[in-house]
Structure formats: C-alpha cells, structure tokens
Amino acid sequence: MKCKTLFAAVALWAAAGNSYAQNPFVTDIYTADPSAHVWADGRLYVYPSHDVAPPRGCDLMDKYHVYSTDDMVHWKDEGQILEASQVPWGRKEGGFMWAPDCAYKKGTYYFYFPHPSGTDWNHTWKIGVATSDKPASNFKVQGYIQGLEPMIDPCVFVDDDGQAYFYYGGGGKCMGGKLKDNMTEIDGAMQPMTGLHDFHEASWVHKRKGIYYLSYSDNHDSAGQHNRMCYATSNSPLGPWQYRGIYMNPTDSYTDHGSIVEYKGQWYSFYHTSALSHFDWLRSICVDKLFYNPDGTIQMVIPTKTGPEPVK
Numbered sequence: 108m109k110c111k112t113l114f115a116a117v118a119l120w121a122a123a124g125n126s127y128a129q130n131p132f133v134t135d136i137y138t139a140d141p142s143a144h145v146w147a148d149g150r151l152y153v154y155p156s157h158d159v160a161p162p163r164g165c166d167l168m169d170k171y172h173v174y175s176t177d178d179m180v181h182w183k184d185e186g187q188i189l190e191a192s193q194v195p196w197g198r199k200e201g202g203f204m205w206a207p208d209c210a211y212k213k214g215t216y217y218f219y220f221p222h223p224s225g226t227d228w229n230h231t232w233k234i235g236v237a238t239s240d241k242p243a244s245n246f247k248v249q250g251y252i253q254g255l256e257p258m259i260d261p262c263v264f265v266d267d268d269g270q271a272y273f274y275y276g277g278g279g280k281c282m283g284g285k286l287k288d289n290m291t292e293i294d295g296a297m298q299p300m301t302g303l304h305d306f307h308e309a310s311w312v313h314k315r316k317g318i319y320y321l322s323y324s325d326n327h328d329s330a331g332q333h334n335r336m337c338y339a340t341s342n343s344p345l346g347p348w349q350y351r352g353i354y355m356n357p358t359d360s361y362t363d364h365g366s367i368v369e370y371k372g373q374w375y376s377f378y379h380t381s382a383l384s385h386f387d388w389l390r391s392i393c394v395d396k397l398f399y400n401p402d403g404t405i406q407m408v409i410p411t412k413t414g415p416e417p418v419k
C-alpha cells in the first residue's frame with residue numbers, strides 16, 4: 108500500500124473511533140491504585156486513589172474519582188465520589204485516602220477505603236465503607252469495618268455463590284476473611300493468607316476457571332528497580348496459596364498496585380506508573396491486556412504506551 112493510502116486508511120480508522128486510549132488513560136489529574144470491576148450495566152468501572160501535588164509522599168491523597176468505559180478506549184470521568192472531609196471518624200488533618208475497592212451486592216454498591224482516624228496515621232488505619240445504589244455517585248459513609256488491625260489496601264471479592272471475602276494488608280502481612288451478608292462486618296476471624304512470597308501490599312483476588320488468584324506487590328527495591336506485581340493461586344478463596352511468580356516488572360514508579368479483570372472476553376491488568384509526572388508520588392493509571400497460559404499461570408504483562416485496542 109502506498110504511503111498516502113495507508114495514511115488515509117489510518118485517519119479513517121481513527122475517525123471511526125478506533126484509536127487507542129493511550130497509557131496513562133487519565134491525564135487531567137493524578138490517579139493510582141486502580142481497582143477495576145464490571146457491573147451489571149455492562150460498563151467497566153475503575154476506582155483509583157487520587158495523588159495530590161506536591162509529590163512528597165501519600166499524605167495529601169484525597170477526593171476519589173471513578174472512571175468508566177464500554178470499549179476500553181473512551182473513558183468517562185464519573186466525577187468525585189468521596190473526600191476526607193466527609194468521613195466523620197477520619198483524622199482531623201484529612202488526606203491519606205489510599206487505595207480503595209468497590210463491591211456490589213443485592214442492589215447496593217459498597218466502596219471500601221483505607222483512612223486513618225488519628226494524627227498518628229500509621230497506627231490508626233481503618234477500612235471505611237460508603238454505600239450507594241449507584242456505581243459512581245451518591246456514596247454515603249456508613250462507618251468502618253470493626254475489629255480489624257490497622258492495615259491498608261482493602262479488596263473485596265464476591266464468589267459465584269454470592270459469598271463475599273475481604274482482604275487487606277501491608278508491611279509483609281496479608282489477611283483475609285469472610286464478610287457477613289451486610290458487607291460491613293467480618294464473619295468469624297480474619298486469617299493470615301499463607302503461601303505468599305515477599306508480600307508487600309496491594310492485595311487483589313480474582314477467579315478464573317475455578318482457580319482463585321491473589322495478586323499483590325512485592326518488596327523488590329534495588330538499583331532503582333521498585334515493586335513488582337506477583338501472584339499466587341489456590342482452589343479456595345482463603346488459601347492456602349501457592350506462589351506462582353511475577354506477572355509484571357517494576358514500572359517507573361516506586362509503588363506497584365493493580366487489579367486484574369475480564370471484560371468482553373479479554374483479561375486486563377490495571378496498574379499505575381509515573382509516566383506523566385516523573386515523580387514516584389504523582390502516579391497515573393494504565394491498562395494493558397493480560398494473558399494466561401493453558402495451565403492457568405499468568406504471562407508477563409507487557410506495558411504499552413497505546414493501551415489495548417477498542418472492544419466492541
């Protein structure tokens with residue numbers, strides 16, 4: 108094909124709405140820790156945290172936004188859903204709205220967010236719960252999950268039978284337990300997730316073909332190389348887990364944190380980088396395709412600048 112014709116074909120293809128989203132796919136604010144879910148309306152929703160300048164750590168993080176798509180290319184900013192000032196039991200200084208997750212059960216969306224209740228933030232983490240009858244608006248803080256030790260990065264996985272499981276952790280410890288039907292209380296005791304190797308934070312559980320996958324970031328930190336995304340598998344949602352290795356190498360950002368989700372027949376890995384800011388603590392969410400081997404192990408995710416192609 109001659110150059111001119113090729114150019115015209117590409118232009119037509121792009122004009123028809125077939126261009127890729129590009130990574131990062133949110134560029135007007137800094138976003139991190141993307142938790143992705145597909146809800147009954149057929150759209151894919153991403154619940155990230157929100158990094159705020161200056162890039163001096165994670166103390167200023169606040170004001171969660173939600174993003175949604177129906178083709179993996181055109182992303183809608185659904186707007187801000189919650190900020191620290193709306194958390195009645197939150198620390199008076201605000202900030203510290205870290206990696207959240209969202210779950211759905213019986214007509215209600217549950218938004219789980221880690222936030223400290225005191226000035227001594229690192230010892231007063233709570234996992235707050237806000238609820239709504241909509242996936243991306245109207246959330247009202249209900250309280251926090253009682254009886255948990257102070258840790259971060261909540262993840263809620265709802266199994267095929269409707270039973271919900273709660274996971275969280277940090278600093279080398281990952282815990283999991285059953286949630287009661289009300290989705291706001293732990294049913295029984297939380298238990299350590301055994302069999303993980305070098306767990307750091309960012310727990311995320313998904314299920315494929317009857318296998319449970321617990322993915323997380325490790326403690327890798329040498330020669331400018333930072334956290335990697337790892338995973339373990341089990342035939343039960345609370346383990347014991349078998350460590351399976353790394354599925355994503357370090358990005359240009361100090362932290363790594365992501366989620367794995369299937370949408371319209373393709374699996375995706377959501378993660379964050381510092382590609383927009385070049386600062387560790389001003390991160391931006393990205394997405395790329397994820398593939399499994401026939402034995403259920405995960406192939407290395409290749410980060411791209413374009414992101415995935417559009418899905419119908």
Ligand code: FUB
Pocket residue numbers: 139140156165205206259260308309362363364
């Ligand atoms: O974004 C704040 C914290 O950094 C998250 O909770 C961790 O997983 C890490 O990404």
